[in-house]
Amino acid sequence: MTAEGLYEEIVIAGFGGQGIILAGRLLAQTAMLAGKEVTYMPSYGAExxxxxxxxxxxxxxxxxxxxxxxxxxSLIVMNKASLNKFAQRLKKGGLLVMNTSLIDSEPQLDESIEIVAVPADELAVELGSQKSANMVALGAYLQKRGYLSPDAAAQALADVLAERHHKTLPVNIAALHKGGEFAQRHCPV
Amino acid sequence: MTERGQSSRGGDKRVLMCGNEALAEAAIMAGCDAYFGYPITPQNEISAYMARRMPDEGRVFLQSESELAAINMVFGASATGQRTMTSSSSPGISLMQEGISYLAGAELPAVVVNVMRGGPGLGNIAPSQGDYFQATRGGGHGDYRTIVFGPSSVQELADCMLLAFDLADLYRMPVMVLADGILGQMMEPIVLKEKPRRDLPAKEWALTGAEGRPQNIVRSLWLGEGVLEELNCTLRDRYEQIQKNEVICEQHDVDDAEIVVVAYGVAARIVCAAVQKAKQDGIKAGWIRPVTLWPFPIEQISKAADELRIFLVVEMSNGQMVEDVRLAVSGKAPVVFYGRPGGGVPTVDEIFELIKQLTLRSKTPI
Incomplete structure (x- = not known):
């Protein structure tokens, strides 16, 4: 993917409380700060x-x-229900980032789809905050795709995280990096 | 507190905002003195934002007990010469129609935002374009019009708020901004920047205390013989002027197109992507996007229909704007409709396939 032709459509899915919306907003904010065009659309049902x-x-x-x-x-799924719901929609040659802490089965997908299997909850727990699993998964995605870095997301985090949660900035930033390192080690580009 | 007509948030910086918040901030920038509203999904971010920001700016925010109360508070505030607005979503806008008709009758400016959801009835909370008829035909009772904007991006949503307040004051009438659930909820980078503003006459009709001048009366009841007819004729002349001067419409690659797709709002974004795909496929496709839904770009569409080409209208409804397109085309070209009602959103591929099919049997009557 050249920077010139970058056109990346991403779905992030999971259950309410996993920080799906925050991960999406952070991705969008990071892209905007990097000077890219971006749209972000949340599901807004009775979540x-x-x-x-x-x-x-x-x-x-x-x-x-x-x-x-x-x-x-690209699809980032944080639980099994989301994998079942969205995996078949992935484009050929697409990327699946899945949270193996909560997904125990291997999805049946087209061969061309690359899978990054991240134990996001476990890695987040190692950092002392299970709630940061979303950041681990996002960090892994960014590292794998490469058009934005986990570090760029870390720098944008304060813009999208509500001020009352700013005490969690360090652990969430660590989680972004941890996800990035995991992807680099286990699924090099 | 900032001066009226300004906002402490404006500037050249790109900020990521959802449509609902962007239009609210733009209203503050436009000098909205008072916001009245009652909650309903998918536009709650507007009132939440206004609740926080309006007091900061030294202006009025009030959550009313109902939509009826909100629109009548708008009537009252407007009668005193203040810039005022309300917002709601489809069922709530229906409740406001009486008040909107009274605003039109009393020649009062106001901005009403409708972030449409699926209907009829309480429907659902998914995005829809099912209120086009209601918005562009007045909506309430009586012989009146409202100016209607159908923006298709968060930036345009913000920009048209500035214009909506100006046109409401200039023509002394309610102006509606017609968005939908996607546009209200989605985020895009925008720049909140002042735009050139219209020259507006002083509001000599406003109720400001009659000290040193004759009494002003604001009303919509005109019982004297011929008095209402005279008012209606004044309004008619004003509406004709608006049709002449205020149409906004985007056209892309229409000149050599064998198919022209017409869509507004979020549907136009999907159409834009589908037309790009069709062009890559070698199809001569163009598209027209009305930004003002009333006044409708009759001339632009009529002109495009002078050449033999197919018109495809795409809406998130069972077909409403298509009637205006048919009136404008006036039998000169075939007009085909494709819609997804009830919260359904057409996909790029659906539209692309349809464009392919239609151009295959181009030049034969449909």
Missing amino acids: VRGGTANCMVVIAEKKIACPVVGRPD
């Missing part, structure tokens, strides 16, 4: 903790026409 949540992010060098993602280039 509650434990229900399903997802968001669609489109990142491109040029103006983005459609903010609604039908077939994503």
Whole structure:
């Protein structure tokens, strides 16, 4: 993927409370600060903790026409229900980042799809904050895709994290980096 | 507190905002003195944002007990010459129609935002374009019009708020901004920047205390013989002027197109992507995007229909704007409709396939 032709459609999905919306917003903010065009669309149904949540992010060098993602280039799934719901929509040659802490099965996907299997909850727990699993997964995704770095996301985090949660900035930043390192070690580009 | 007409948040910086918050901030920038509203999904971010920001700016925020109360508070504030607005989503906008008709009758400026959801009835909270008829045909009772904007990006949503307040004051009438659930919820980078503003006459009709001048009366009841007819004729002349001067419409690659797709709002974004795909496929496709839904770009569409080409209208409804396109095309070209109602959102591929099919049997009557 050249920077010139960058047009990346991403779906992030999981259950309510996993920080799906925050991960999407952070991705969008990071892309904007890097001077890219971006659209971010959250699901806005009656989502509650434990229900399903997802968001669609489109990142491109040029103006983005459609903010609604039908077939994503990349999919980040944080639980099994989301994997079942979205995996079949992935484009050929796409990227699946899945949270193996909560997904125990191997998905049946087209051979061309690359899988980054990250034990996001476990890695987050190692850092002392299970809630940061979303940041681990996002860090792994960014490292793997390479058009933005986990560090760029770390720098944008304060913009999207509500001020009352700013005491969690260090652990979330560590989680972004930890996800990035995991991807680098286990699934090199 | 900032001066009216300014906002402490404006500037040249790109900021990531959702449509609902962006339009709210733009309203503050436009000098909105008072916001009245009642909660409903998918536009709650507007009132939440206003609740926080309006007091900061030394202005009025009030959560009313109902939509009826909100629109009548708008009537009252507007009668005193203040810039005022309300927002709601489809079922709530229906409740406001009486008040909107009274605003039109009393020649009062106001901005009403409708972030549309699926209907009829309480429907659902998914994005929809099902209120086009209601918005562009007045909506309430009586012989009146409202100016209607159908923006298709967060930036345009913000920009048209500035214009909406100006046009409401200039023509002394309610102006509606018609968005939908996607546009309200989605985030895009925008620049909140002042735009050139219209020259506006002083509000000599406003109720400001009659000290040193004759009494002003604001009302929509005109019982005297011929008085209402005279008002209606004044309004008619004003509406004609608006149709002449205020149409905004985008056209892309229409000149050599064998198919022209017409869409507004978020549907136009999907159409834009589908047309790009069709062009890569060698199809001569163009598209037209009305930004003002009333006044409707009749001339632009009529002109495009002078050449033999197919018109495809795409909406998130069972077909409403398509009637305006048919009126504008006036039998000169075939007009085909494709819609997804009830919260359905057409995909790029659906539209692309349709464009392919239609151009295969181009030049034969449909």
